[in-house]
Amino acid sequence: MRVLRIVSAFLRAAILKETAYRAELVGNLFRSVIGIGVAIGGLAVVFSHTSELSGWRLEQAMVLLGVYYLVQGIVQTALSPSLNEVVSEVRKGTFDYVLLKPVPSLLLSSTRRFVVWHLADVMLGGAIIAIGLIRLEAQITFGVAAVFVGVMVGGVAIVFSIWLALTTLVFWFVRVENITMIFQLFFDTGRYPVEIYPFWLRQLLTFVFPVAFITTVPAQTITGREPLVAIWLAPLIGALALLAASRFWRIGLSRYTSASS
Amino acid sequence: MIVRRATLAGALALTRAEVADMFQYRVVLFLYSLWEVVHPIVYLAVWGAIAGDGDVGGLRLSDFAAYYLTFMLVSHVTAAIEIYTFGPMIQQGELSPHLLRPMNPVWVAAARNISYKSVSMLLLIPVWIGLVIILRPSLTITTGSAALFVVALVVAALLSFLVGTTFALLAFWTTRSFSFWEIWIGLTFLLGGQVAPVELLPGFVQNLATALPMRYTLGFPIEVLLNRLDSGELALGFALQFAWLFAAALVVRAVWRAGIRQYSAVGA
Numbered sequence: 370m371r372v373l374r375i376v377s378a379f380l381r382a383a384i385l386k387e388t389a390y391r392a393e394l395v396g397n398l399f400r401s402v403i404g405i406g407v408a409i410g411g412l413a414v415v416f417s418h419t420s421e422l423s424g425w426r427l428e429q430a431m432v433l434l435g436v437y438y439l440v441q442g443i444v445q446t447a448l449s450p451s452l453n454e455v456v457s458e459v460r461k462g463t464f465d466y467v468l469l470k471p472v473p474s475l476l477l478s479s480t481r482r483f484v485v486w487h488l489a490d491v492m493l494g495g496a497i498i499a500i501g502l503i504r505l506e507a508q509i510t511f512g513v514a515a516v517f518v519g520v521m522v523g524g525v526a527i528v529f530s531i532w533l534a535l536t537t538l539v540f541w542f543v544r545v546e547n548i549t550m551i552f553q554l555f556f557d558t559g560r561y562p563v564e565i566y567p568f569w570l571r572q573l574l575t576f577v578f579p580v581a582f583i584t585t586v587p588a589q590t591i592t593g594r595e596p597l598v599a600i601w602l603a604p605l606i607g608a609l610a611l612l613a614a615s616r617f618w619r620i621g622l623s624r625y626t627s628a629s630s
Numbered sequence: 631m632i633v634r635r636a637t638l639a640g641a642l643a644l645t646r647a648e649v650a651d652m653f654q655y656r657v658v659l660f661l662y663s664l665w666e667v668v669h670p671i672v673y674l675a676v677w678g679a680i681a682g683d684g685d686v687g688g689l690r691l692s693d694f695a696a697y698y699l700t701f702m703l704v705s706h707v708t709a710a711i712e713i714y715t716f717g718p719m720i721q722q723g724e725l726s727p728h729l730l731r732p733m734n735p736v737w738v739a740a741a742r743n744i745s746y747k748s749v750s751m752l753l754l755i756p757v758w759i760g761l762v763i764i765l766r767p768s769l770t771i772t773t774g775s776a777a778l779f780v781v782a783l784v785v786a787a788l789l790s791f792l793v794g795t796t797f798a799l800l801a802f803w804t805t806r807s808f809s810f811w812e813i814w815i816g817l818t819f820l821l822g823g824q825v826a827p828v829e830l831l832p833g834f835v836q837n838l839a840t841a842l843p844m845r846y847t848l849g850f851p852i853e854v855l856l857n858r859l860d861s862g863e864l865a866l867g868f869a870l871q872f873a874w875l876f877a878a879a880l881v882v883r884a885v886w887r888a889g890i891r892q893y894s895a896v897g898a
Contacts, residue, residue, distance in 0.1 A: 400809055
């Protein structure tokens, strides 16, 4: 309960802070619309030469793209602003103030900021998923929707874990401002179904750097495609990744020596 | 364009300093270069998956490999980074000291552009060679196409730099120049030869892509190198590329003159 109260207090404060920059909403909405419009244009070009891409129809690929933007929006709203702050605080030594507070450091470090304006991506991603599903005339039962949400939560947990693990490297290397680019690098391959990649790359993107679980598998569950792997693997891997990443965080934390010492 | 010798010497000195500066950030630059490799691989995979053992509009898998491998180098050489390097200078008032020097600050942007590319090219080349070995592109390059390629590539890089500078200069008026830049990036993605070689775009869009400048900053040099154009298309392409270069030079000049008149640094 106490944890929930703390988190909601953080969220309120973070949202209040962001409302000072209202014009950001217009700017971000504009950029999201352009970005998604261009991505759909790209799909249109690709599908002008084929009716299916590794077995995916245009509408199914659209749903996948929607999932991509949904996750991207969640990352930019909740994940990256908070965790990027850790990187700069460790460098400056002001991470001391996080450690001094009577709240688990990981909780504090990952819920401090909430850039509401990036919810534009989440909304547009959701809209594209909806449009794709309507055009597929998909029958979404309550069960399918529940499984989809479960798989998505697993995917987001994987994203959070990867991001956290990359951030944790700051305790060893200090200057890692751009290390999370590694995530974006792999994540960008998730705009298209993982089946399009050659065998070795597909394995890499499924088991080593599990982008497949972040976009392909959720899109498969909701569009009724045969899933790539057993879907219960998604939440399982998500949970394992969370455990591993928070363990890694604790190891990293024990190396923190503040600045100047 | 007439460039005075003193200016040229100054630009050279600037570039040397910027190269030394860039070497500090080699790890970041390496990550940036990897990024330039990832996107072409995604689209190579897309078209490869569609082509399978056959072809798409006459292009086989090995042709796509050749296209997107060339793409990696061309997009690196022609990348416009001015919105990151020059725009912030204007926004944060760092332009002021450069205005006191006896040469146009646009040379600073040019020096950064060249130093960024030359340092990160050194990091990109090994990755690229590895990919060539894995992907086995089918390359039929003739001396003629290679010579024309060099011309097309240099003009593309210049054109791209001028366009990038124009968007960066919008920082004189607005803090949202990034949003405008993203429109350009999006159009280049669709019409410049990134999502697909221009020859694969549907009819009407293909005509649009041929007329607009985006292709001439990216796709055109690749098509020239890979002999995808007949002599008529080549002539038209070069004519349009030079025309756009000329137009872009005029635009940069006009925008710079208008912008500098109302520049007031920060806090003034």
